[in-house]
Amino acid sequence: MLSPFILASRSPRRKALLEKLNLPFEVVSSSVQEDHISSAEPDKLVRRLALEKAQEVAKQFPHRVVIGADTVVVLEETVMGKPAHQAEAKEMLNLLSGRRHTVFTGVAIVKNANAEEHTFYDRTGVTFFPLTHEMIDRYVRNTPPLDKAGAYGIQDWSACFVEKIDGCYNNVVGFPLSRFAQLLRTPAIQERFGIDHFMSDG
């Protein structure tokens, strides 16, 4: 009997992405507060928060491989997490309009029984078309983006905001799927986390 992985995230988008890998997993969400107001570099910040989420759940399930993730949007020096309310969502989208920002997602895998932790991150550049106030108002009204870093979900109607991206698309959705799949194929990782019986292919 194989122990499924645990995804320490309540994001339905991350769940949908991980399902593409045909790996057995279940969701146990953490209660970690995503405090993105920090002087840390974005890559350190998302890895630290991903690790905190995974660690919290891993304490309850020491023999399971727990996956954490955290995503932020970075516009020049500003780090954006999830907007607190609709007005902040509109502010964020106004800032992103017509400019290029970077999406950082950190991923952590933790297995306490093996005393193993591994983190990595990916970054993707996203260029928005100029947005009208009308587009922003409609988007925020019709697709409340309060659960999304930077106040947009690239897989929904805001796909129309995006002129181009540079990097991994799924990283923008919230999980760098292909890099994660590559990691699971690494013999050293399979051995250290005891997951060599899982096939990540097919």
Next chain:
Amino acid sequence: MLSPFILASRSPRRKALLEKLNLPFEVVSSSVQEDHISSAEPDKLVRRLALEKAQEVAKQFPHRVVIGADTVVVLEETVMGKPAHQAEAKEMLNLLSGRRHTVFTGVAIVKNANAEEHTFYDRTGVTFFPLTHEMIDRYVRNTPPLDKAGAYGIQDWSACFVEKIDGCYNNVVGFPLSRFAQLLRTPAIQERFGIDHFMSDG
């Protein structure tokens, strides 16, 4: 009573993308043969085939705005359409392994009653990780890619093949959604095609 747009494509992926725009449309597939063996430049080729598809359907529905699209994968000098069989699908994926290719999608909108045609294309660079024969075999067996240019669908498990992209993601799926939405917002296009009563927002 508004006349819905017509999408002249039987691709379920294009239909799913167009649904994100909240435009009324229906699907009428064309019988145009996608002959991608041509000495034409890829951008001309995809626009010509998109136009042929739209024109064929527009003849039957002269008062409707018909949308056609065509996608090819270009690796250096080789233009790849849909693979004819599984062996060709494997060949294509072997060629794409570990390299960067370019996806071209051409879009045509046609309204015969107004004697209007408009075409454009978008191109996106896609870089694949090196693929093992095992990964390719499993993918072709489990997700038969015979209906997809270049023998992969970036939204399915082959997402794991992709290290990064450069440009529009939905263009790789088969329809450059955001550029299309931009086009529909253009007053000149709205006027010429008689679609100013459609809002592409929200």
